[in-house]
Amino acid sequence: MxxxxxxxxxxxxxxxxxxxxxxxxxxxxxxxxxxxxxxxxxxxxxxxxxxxxxxxxxxxxxxxxxxxxxxxxxxxxxxxxxxxxxxxxxxxxxxxxxxxxxxxxxxxxxxxxxxxxxxxxxxxxxxxxxxxxxxxxxxxxxxxxxxxxxxxxxxxxxPADLPVPLALSVMDVCGAPALTRRVVAARESAPVVAVLGAAGKSGSLSLAAARRAGASRVIGLVPTAEEQERLAASGLADAVVRADARDPVAVAAAIGEPADVTVVCVDVPGCEHGAILATAPGGTVVFFSMATSFSAAALGAEGLAADVTMLIGNGYVPGHAERALELLRSEPAVRALFTARAGADSAQ
Known part of the structure; x- marks a missing residue:
């Protein structure tokens, strides 16, 4: 007792x-x-x-x-x-x-x-x-x-100005854009950033955060034609490509020239190797999904002789909630994606 x-x-x-x-x-x-x-x-x-x-x-x-x-x-x-x-x-x-x-x-x-x-x-x-x-x-x-x-x-x-379901949706993933911002801003030169699962909650916020932090180019990867069309219309990414994030070769081919920073926001297992393969030598992979396998990431990078830094987003960065809410308020495209996904704006 x-x-x-x-x-x-x-x-x-x-x-x-x-x-x-x-x-x-x-x-x-x-x-x-x-x-x-x-x-x-x-x-x-x-x-x-x-x-x-x-x-x-x-x-x-x-x-x-x-x-x-x-x-x-x-x-x-x-x-x-x-x-x-x-x-x-x-x-x-x-x-x-x-x-x-x-x-x-x-x-x-x-x-x-x-x-x-x-x-x-x-x-x-x-x-x-x-x-x-x-x-x-x-x-x-x-x-x-x-x-x-x-x-x-x-x-x-x-916050008093947002419906509760909408605010909750943002706060649930607020660590992702905060860590993305930190990683992008720390690069010596403006990086190319790829976001896997870019049309989702954490993905759309990470796209917006990367651009604000100085990314030279942001690429969003999504699994379906519907999400590709929706994300392309939002303008949050410079390029929107389609591939199954669990298919490493397809991911690398879709991204093209490897990215300097790759952010994984996919909620299914098996996306580690594609993210590593799509990242340039000396680059950084941020795994922001609870479906990530540490052993698959570590052993996969070793097996690919990939010189990349891999970070596991722990959901906490000082000021993360405030920054994510500010992105939602100031980026109409982000808010539109959130409300289209959950219909949160109409619920109290």
């Missing part, structure tokens, strides 16, 4: 098993609603499952909404968090602060509507409504329950 004394900033006191690991690696977390002095309890309104996790759940259950809903409920009930055991990923949530401990450094107060900017794989979570309002057909999940934030958690108060 966990003792309810003073908390630890990283949440060790919430780990039920196995002992000694951090909450993200834990098999099960303690979801007791009583908070320690440095914790915050959030009343859950909506979950946002990460794209790789939702795709896996949908595929595994043949798109059956009831089965998808039941699987999410089972995972949360068993683990005390939303931690997909197949993809290892979770998502994030929106809710209202119920109570903030006096020693919490997060700057939140009761009544704040917030988005958590840390993964659901490490966030204690209890659901109380059986997800009755979720049709199982979207990554965004209306929900009731509570979640616990630690001193080392991250959360942002939702």
């Amino acid at each position: 966990v003792e309810y004394g003073a908390g630890t900033g990283v949440g060790l006191h919430r780990v039920l098993e196995p002992a000694g690991v951090l909450p993200q690696a834990a098999l099960r977390l303690d979801t007791d609603p009583r908070i320690r002095p440095d914790e915050v309890r959030v009343r859950v309104e909506r979950l946002n499952l990460d794209a790789a996790s939702y795709r896996q759940l949908r595929t595994a259950h043949g798109g059956d909404p009831g089965a998808i809903r039941a699987e999410v409920l089972r995972i949360v009930a068993e683990r005390g968090k939303m931690h997909n055991p197949v993809t290892g990923s979770g998502g994030m949530l929106v809710g209202v602060v119920d109570e903030a401990g006096p020693d919490s450094p997060l700057g939140l107060k009761e009544g704040d509507r917030v988005a958590t900017l840390v993964s659901l794989t490490l966030t204690p979570l209890a659901l109380t409504d059986g997800l009755a309002r979720w049709d199982g057909r979207s990554e965004q999940v209306p929900a009731e329950g509570h979640a616990i934030l630690f001193a080392r958690s991250i959360a942002a108060v939702l």
